[in-house]
Amino acid sequence: DVQLTQSPPFLSASVGDRVTITCRAARGIGNNLAWYQQKPGKAPNLLIYVASTLQSGVPSRFSGSGSGTEFTLTITNLQPEDFATYYCQEFYDYPLTFGGGTKVEI
Amino acid sequence: EVQLVESGGDLVQPGGSLRLSCAASGFTLSDYYVDWVRQAPGKGLEWVGRSRNKAHGYTTEYGAFVKGRFTISRDDSKNSLYLQMNSLKGEDTAVYYCGRLVHTNSGDFPDSWGQGTLVTVSS
Numbered sequence: 001d002v003q004l005t006q007s008p009p010f011l012s013a014s015v016g017d018r019v020t021i022t023c024r025a026a027r028g029i030g031n032n033l034a035w036y037q038q039k040p041g042k043a044p045n046l047l048i049y050v051a052s053t054l055q056s057g058v059p060s061r062f063s064g065s066g067s068g069t070e071f072t073l074t075i076t077n078l079q080p081e082d083f084a085t086y087y088c089q090e091f092y093d094y095p096l097t098f099g100g101g102t103k104v105e106i
Numbered sequence: 107e108v109q110l111v112e113s114g115g116d117l118v119q120p121g122g123s124l125r126l127s128c129a130a131s132g133f134t135l136s137d138y139y140v141d142w143v144r145q146a147p148g149k150g151l152e153w154v155g156r157s158r159n160k161a162h163g164y165t166t167e168y169g170a171f172v173k174g175r176f177t178i179s180r181d182d183s184k185n186s187l188y189l190q191m192n193s194l195k196g197e198d199t200a201v202y203y204c205g206r207l208v209h210t211n212s213g214d215f216p217d218s219w220g221q222g223t224l225v226t227v228s229s
Contacts, residue, residue, distance in 0.1 A: 091213050
């Protein structure tokens, strides 16, 4: 298994802020990482895949970067609808794993 | 419209079995890989397993915790996929989601999910 460690687990922010979430892999996974947004009671929503490719329909204020063992998700100009929990997931090796999540709160 | 609908979640005793269904509409499920992901109450996401598409022989992969207890299967005539869960434990209590994966040059990624079905394992 590839262990993924997300930080911070909780993040307090305001509308208009720029926020950065980090996902660290225990070993190199190339660019085989995706980011999801999840709101309470809903299924996760794919934001970014292969570390930096924006999924169709996702606002451009979301961006991803990184490769190997360290990855970041950045949200610029945080909007009210962005308050949610964010997860990274590796697609490098089976069994696939998720990070522990980062809850972005007001 | 692409839609996935999970069903079959229920209250089951430890050691029991349950079969979850994932019914697809708006597309042909056999053309796609499908993942199962679960979320225990108040916890994070956990990958359960994957069924590759018909072209790849419906081969499967499972999470480390499964240990032979779960099996993913399909019924093309019903455009559906199933998760058979045996020897259930309290820690299997979760909402289970199925997700369709779309193929890109860089891999297969989920673009559509069902609403989830709740499995509760308790005596």
